Amino acid sequence: MHAVLKMVVQRVALGVLTLLVVSALVFISVEFLPGDVAEQILGQSATPETLAALRDQLGLNTPPVERYFDWLGGILQGDFGQSVISQRPITELLAQRLGNTLSLALLATLISVPLAVGLGILAALKRNTWVDRTINIGTLTAISFPEYFVAYGLILVFSVKLGWFPSISIVSGTVTFAERIHLTLLPSLTLTMIVTAHMMRMTRASIINLLALPYVEMARLKGASQRRVVVVHALPNAIAPIVNVIALNIAYMIAGVVIVEVVFVYPGLGQLLVDSVAKRDVTVVQAACLIFASAFIIFNLVADVISIVSNPRLLHRK
């Protein structure tokens, strides 16, 4: 157990280090701006005096290292600083949007994970039959489609032709839980389409790899049915790789979320990010990028820790 604990601690430490390095990079990148944040806020016509005053107010005259630790310290206490364009505190902008994005991702995860694992097991069970080939072509097709193609396709069918769901998902603070589900379902389905294919292919591949091992052959020779071999013997050992793929895909969903939110005009973090990039609102872009990057790193970290803990064989490698 000590060895497992040591590996987990090492992995977590590495994750924290990565987070620090990434936050430093996100911070430094803004230093490469032509001019600086003060010039961005005031524009071309600013006089040197007002520029100097604003630089002083924003603390731009202190050395970058000091400002980085101030910025990071503020974020750890929930203060992301101030928007360059609207002058509002960024934390205020982020608060509700973060919740919206999380609920969208959660709904997509709840639909896609059981679907992907189920289809993956089915494809592994029916390997090399028409079921497997159909699923293979279907998933390749889904992987190839850009997010907005799927999104507009779903809008055309489910909201324009059938009228079941709204084509834009503006979630305000006052919606009830049922309304929220109704509004979020179409964007979630789009995300589901994008991530399910990948998860399903990996589930199938990891089960098929296990089926070649001697202990599975032993189970077959005992006379166990194909279903029992896959579900009882192969699946438990496939859990580590499958959990890994699920965590990776939730991380992968981050990129999808940005586009899906733009298509559905969904008030989430992704839309805020795209709007801020278009407006060149540097500080908001910084904050949003840091949140997305942290989420990505943390999901990868969780995936690694789970695969270490659930697979003692990892300890005896080499």
Added chain:
Amino acid sequence: MTRHLRKMPLTALFGFAVIFTYACVAIFAPLIAPYPETAIVGPEYMPWSDEFLLGTDSLGRDMLSRLIYAARNTLGIAIATTLIAFILGCSAALFAATMQGWVDQVISRIVDVMMSIPTLITSLLLLTIFGTSVLNLILIIALLYSTVVFRIARAVAMGIVVMDYVEAARIRGEGMFWIMFREVLPNAATPLVAEFGLRFTFVFLTVSALSFLGLGVQPPLADWGAMVRENASLITFGDLTPLLPAGAIALLTLAVNFIVDWMLHVASGLKE
């Protein structure tokens, strides 16, 4: 090879046919397109008719002509980006594998950090800082995807630098560039070619996604991603037109994926 070609599945054949068609459309765009790329030729949002086969867009430009010209722009940008990513990634990987030691460590750790952030997020951050232009787009995406190429090429090259003939070249006193490009690269080429197709689809999808978000190819240049964005409001009237450029992207990615899938299948020795 001919044996593999004859046994090529329908999906791969379909893939090659699609790529051939796209290449022809892109190369002969001015001959095929009925109208110029950026000219306003009629009223906005005209429905499909004999005069405008696929109608007109939000500014009154011919949809079909723009779809055809976009093949040039979008594919050109994606291919250029993938090429730069490969040149960057492979050079760094060959360099790291040939030098080993701290050079390899430094480059690998930089790549680790770059890969710990999703590509779309990093590219959005970089586009904010450097501004949106086609050149910036190509350079940023190429840089970000070169990290993936680096990892793969390094793994391949690491297996080759320990070979006797590389050792022989070293003892012979050949320079580092000779070893990188004359000894290691030719032997690493085959796996990298298959990888090129796969990376191309990712680059293509990312570039189109950024254009769709309004942060990639800028108007009036025709681009499939940007065309979806410009005409998206038509969807709410039940008009299929905005799906056409998105479908053009989907079809090409699908075609490349079918071919890559078949190549991987052949490379794995046709085992089931």
